[in-house]
Amino acid sequence: MSPLKFLWGALFLVLAGCISASNEMAAGNIAAVNHVEGTAINWFSVNGYRASGGGGRQCCIVLPTRWRPGLIVNIEWEVDPDTSVKLPSITSDEFHSAYKKHAEGYRIHRASVEVPEWYGTDSCGLKVHFLPCYQIKVTTSCWGYGSPNNPIKEPLYMKEPAVCPK
Template structure:
């Protein structure tokens, strides 16, 4: 083996090891995740932060991993898969009726075509400051706008006094600085 090849292998190995070492030094904590979908025209199928995620079914799910301590300048990759037209296929056909909760061959064929609608979106975001965390709350707003809440006090401030009924999501969108109508 030539000296240059050997040197390249050594440098590559050291670079990989130093990357692993820096990740090993980063203490993490396991927390629950939850999806809040304020865009009633879509369905969120799943969401993740740096590859650690939850389904879009609602409620707390365990477990995600985040750095134990927030530091200024931290960023994360926020990724989600959405169904932008829950009841219509790319060919314009509506979902067949399911009787007695049993999937028919027609429904299975419709669903196979329907999955072509799904869209995955990925954004790098600044990781919001957190102290005490009550888990990751993914909030999906209209216009493919998404936010992440990690801090307990922030989550409490945003959700504590939300009205019920038809004003719930419009008020959440307003509080989070989102747009109700896309341009």
């Protein structure tokens, strides 16, 4: 084999290794943080990976092992806009009809959000922050919510404005 063919072959292998390394995927936890007072996130999904909205970390989402520009996640979630409703006892005859009437108020929302840059392999899963006016922020930060190092600074228990900006 000629030295030139050897060099081209070696260059191809190096480039192929770089390309495949940038496409490696890994599973991580997903978590929800609801910042909106008086509402509940019944469930949410990120790129089709579904979780309950009750908080805590749940398995799993699949993301690249390394961040890349333009990395977008598609989020869908169901909101109960009235958590103050009092339902009859689950063992009562009235429960199912009262629950059905209440559930008619549930709303499903969708958003596509860019994932902020993380460095190296320092991703700690994906945290989805639900904000007023059906806005979403996501982070892969290893710092917990409330830490000065966490990039999400919006407070909890925010009120929905009477009119949301467009």
